[in-house]
Amino acid sequence: MNNIILSKKHRRVTEALTMKIPDRVPFVCLIDLVFASKISGVNVSDCFLNPNAHAIALEKTCEKFSDIDGLYVNLCFDKTELEDLKEEKDKIIIRTHGEITWEMKKDYVGVAKYFGIKDFKDKRIREADFLRPMNTVFRKIRSNIKNEFVIVNGFTGPYSQLVFLMGIEKVLMGMLDEPDKLKNAIKSRVEISKDWIKSIYEAGSRVVWIGEGLASCDLISPKQYEEFVLPYEREVIEEFKKYNIYVILHICGNIDNTLELQVKSGADCLTVDKTDISFAKEKVGRSICLTGNLSTTDLALKSSGFIYENSVNCINKAKKDGGFILSSGCLVGRNTPEENITAMIKAVNNMGYY
Numbered sequence: 001m002n003n004i005i006l007s008k009k010h011r012r013v014t015e016a017l018t019m020k021i022p023d024r025v026p027f028v029c030l031i032d033l034v035f036a037s038k039i040s041g042v043n044v045s046d047c048f049l050n051p052n053a054h055a056i057a058l059e060k061t062c063e064k065f066s067d068i069d070g071l072y073v074n075l076c077f078d079k080t081e082l083e084d085l086k087e088e089k090d091k092i093i094i095r096t097h098g099e100i101t102w103e104m105k106k107d108y109v110g111v112a113k114y115f116g117i118k119d120f121k122d123k124r125i126r127e128a129d130f131l132r133p134m135n136t137v138f139r140k141i142r143s144n145i146k147n148e149f150v151i152v153n154g155f156t157g158p159y160s161q162l163v164f165l166m167g168i169e170k171v172l173m174g175m176l177d178e179p180d181k182l183k184n185a186i187k188s189r190v191e192i193s194k195d196w197i198k199s200i201y202e203a204g205s206r207v208v209w210i211g212e213g214l215a216s217c218d219l220i221s222p223k224q225y226e227e228f229v230l231p232y233e234r235e236v237i238e239e240f241k242k243y244n245i246y247v248i249l250h251i252c253g254n255i256d257n258t259l260e261l262q263v264k265s266g267a268d269c270l271t272v273d274k275t276d277i278s279f280a281k282e283k284v285g286r287s288i289c290l291t292g293n294l295s296t297t298d299l300a301l302k303s304s305g306f307i308y309e310n311s312v313n314c315i316n317k318a319k320k321d322g323g324f325i326l327s328s329g330c331l332v333g334r335n336t337p338e339e340n341i342t343a344m345i346k347a348v349n350n351m352g353y354y
């Protein structure tokens, strides 16, 4: 691995992730298939159900915004591997491994709606392998794109995997009624993840993000995060570290009270969404890289001048001493004007150099 000559973008991002000072603040925005589908001129739902179309959309976005340093692979399913697919008038309904029924409005991503697994002891929790098409997307992206840009491969944290399999209500109830059974169920998702992590390494990924959006302080308390999420996050991150893969941990919304706990996960970088980046930087010091934290609502609704000013502010607050990657705080929405992404690029180019 040491002999690989990295592109300028890869080097810049790696330096930020390892708390060195890069030439410039990297810009790896939380752009995924939703924004990229628009750039590619296809429906979001088509990318959600087709790793090939998904890969092409990300490639086209890299080519169009060639100054970005990277972007993200997110959830995807392979139409040909589904257990069932029904097209209705205004939506598509699919069933994946693990007996999860997903509903998808045309031109939207799928949402897990109905859950076949009802019991924390159900053996299918230990077997359901339904998230790997993200890795298929990564594999399909052309190597010249992957060599130049940092394509952050997707991975779902063990806690959020269980939420996909059983629904958030069931998991939240489990914290109160059956905490030990719930922990065993989450733990079994760590075990099944190990082979997935190996395949992520074999696909050539250098950076992954762990989507653990459902572990937000908006949904669970710091104490619950510490008990039901963190130990299992830490185990999968240890596994990634065996392969020298860098990890960005993404928890949506307000993370004021879990920042210090998240540092203990062993991740290389935390996403700062609704928490102010100065506050976050003060809390974690130089212990971990941070990425964020432009509001996705502002990105969708405000002018490019406003976004430029906000990006400059964010850079000024977080750039010092390295360990910062400019991004939106969460995934860039479908209606985000292209010029707002260009405004963020302009801000790193004008104000991001060290």
Ligand SMILES: [Zn+2]
Pocket (backbone or CB within 6 Å): 213, 250, 251, 252, 253, 273, 329, 330, 331
């Ligand atoms: Zn998010």
